[in-house]
Amino acid sequence: MNELCLVTIGSVPARALEWIEAATSEWFPLPIRRLPSLPIPPGSYDSKRRQYQSVEIMKMLAQSAPRDAMRVLGITNVDLAIPMLSFLFGQAQFDGPVALVSLCRLHQEFYGLPEQDALLRERTVKEVLHELGHTFGLVHCAEPSCAMSLATHIELVDAKQEQYCSRCGSQLVERFAREGGV
């Protein structure tokens, strides 16, 4: 089955899944299936850094993924990191089936500002497109407005648009067709 499976890890606002479904159905014409929510793996918590090791969550996602899923996208509200980097907006298996996006640093509240739902939606969509793009072999794009551009802080996420540039878009379509998604 060529399905895009969405799975929440820990507690995630329900509206986030609706935003993601709407955006992904536009770019990835695949049936979308929501999988039962997964708990945050206890071993992933790094008490010194008060963050969650993204690699542990990715491992759990890969293990629990249905065999016939084309891609599995995990959504979490916790703050992600890897040993080398102080934080991550998300992570993906490059050219692989699993991707993970954290909403934690996409909330305005994280930066001590009043929450803005519309902004959270935009940021969520951009990061979902970004991580899913990696799973289809797209690398970072030099065009700052492209969803595939590298964002190392939130301002760079805001500089992106909720879409791929024409080059990344056509690469994605070509790749997607090759995998039998259309």
Added chain:
Amino acid sequence: MKKNWPILVVDDEEVMCESLAAWLREDGYRVETAPNGQKALELARSTDFAICFVDLKMPGGMDGIETMMEIHRVRPEASIIIITAYATVDTAIQAMKEGAQEYIVKPCNPQEISMLVSRILKLKKLQSENAILRKKLTRQYRHHDVITKNPRMDEILALTQDIASLRSTVLIRGESGTGKELIARAVHFSGNRADKPFIVVSCAALTETLLESELFGYEKGAFTGATAQAKGKFELANGGTIFLDEIGDISPKLQADLLRVLQERRFYRVGGTQEVEVDVRIIAATNKDLGEEVRQGRFREDLYYRLNVIEIKLPPLRERREDIPLLAEHFVQRISSELGKEVAGISAEAMKILIVYDWPGNVRELENVIERAIVTCRNGKLDEQDFSWLQPGNLQLQDWEVPDVPLGELERRAIVAALERKHGNVKEASTALGIDRSTLYDKLKRYEISHRG
């Protein structure tokens, strides 16, 4: 192009290695990982890593500093970034002293690492461009850049060394594209005139009057437009060498003028009354059989003997087929890096095509063919497909009916058609016709074909 800059991550913690590698792969880099110094060294021997991230503390065996030193021994160009969990000034100083380019403390901000990598690679790109440009500058001047394993070419190279510091005139003969100018440069730059000018004049490209003022210069008022005195190529080459390409194409008047320069090393500027004296070594080249031209009365016998003091006859590429693979690989390496397009080489089947082809345009044609193949190549390696148009069967001439006209007329028509297709661009038309640009100028003159510029 990021794939051209492979990165190595060395850390005993798998999660650290793999997560950093994954993050860099998303940025388009080719990344390998090693759990210890030993494995890192093994990988560094086979891959020319641009950057190596090395963890300072690795239990058992080599630590980060040792690993860095060993990598530097096999890859002195690699930039090492030492990673540590705690910022201590001592270790930072030690790492930098031993040759680390940077020192970062984990965890670091994604922006920090992204900027660090792009800063290092920017520097590497500049260094690599610099190396290519330097090579380009010196390539044509050195004997060992004449790529060959052909015994006749080896003899020629030995001869160029022997005659480099003499002032004797040299006549280089060979078909178009055999490298006559390359050999002339090799003679000049190997001898005691190397730090003096090397001036090239393509005799076929200019009309008689233009060539005369080009060679000898002119005085103010010598002709319409001569608003000031100008030095000719002979004066510009004073102390050095003048290379007269396509010498077989000069007019009888210029042959007489040139003979005088050869005999007396003196000449008059056009419109001038005062003699100019120069010390210039003359190297002439032609693709014509000058002996035959003399017999036909088209070339002065006395000039021929003056020029032909030392004769070098370059073999056509089809008579040194053993050099084709060497030259082809060399061109792939050079042109792909100049064009910034990664090409791994030439497949065995494609090489067979290149070896059996007759190369009427010689080494220059081979160079052009490789460039065209690299530009159109899609697979990262040049294969049969990229050279299929070289095979006679693919010229699509089967249905072409040869008109009943003299051979010269056929040639004239082919030239006119090529010029039309290339919108009057002589360089492109000559490449399409598989002949040298100066040969095309010669034919344009002969057939009285007018062209742009």
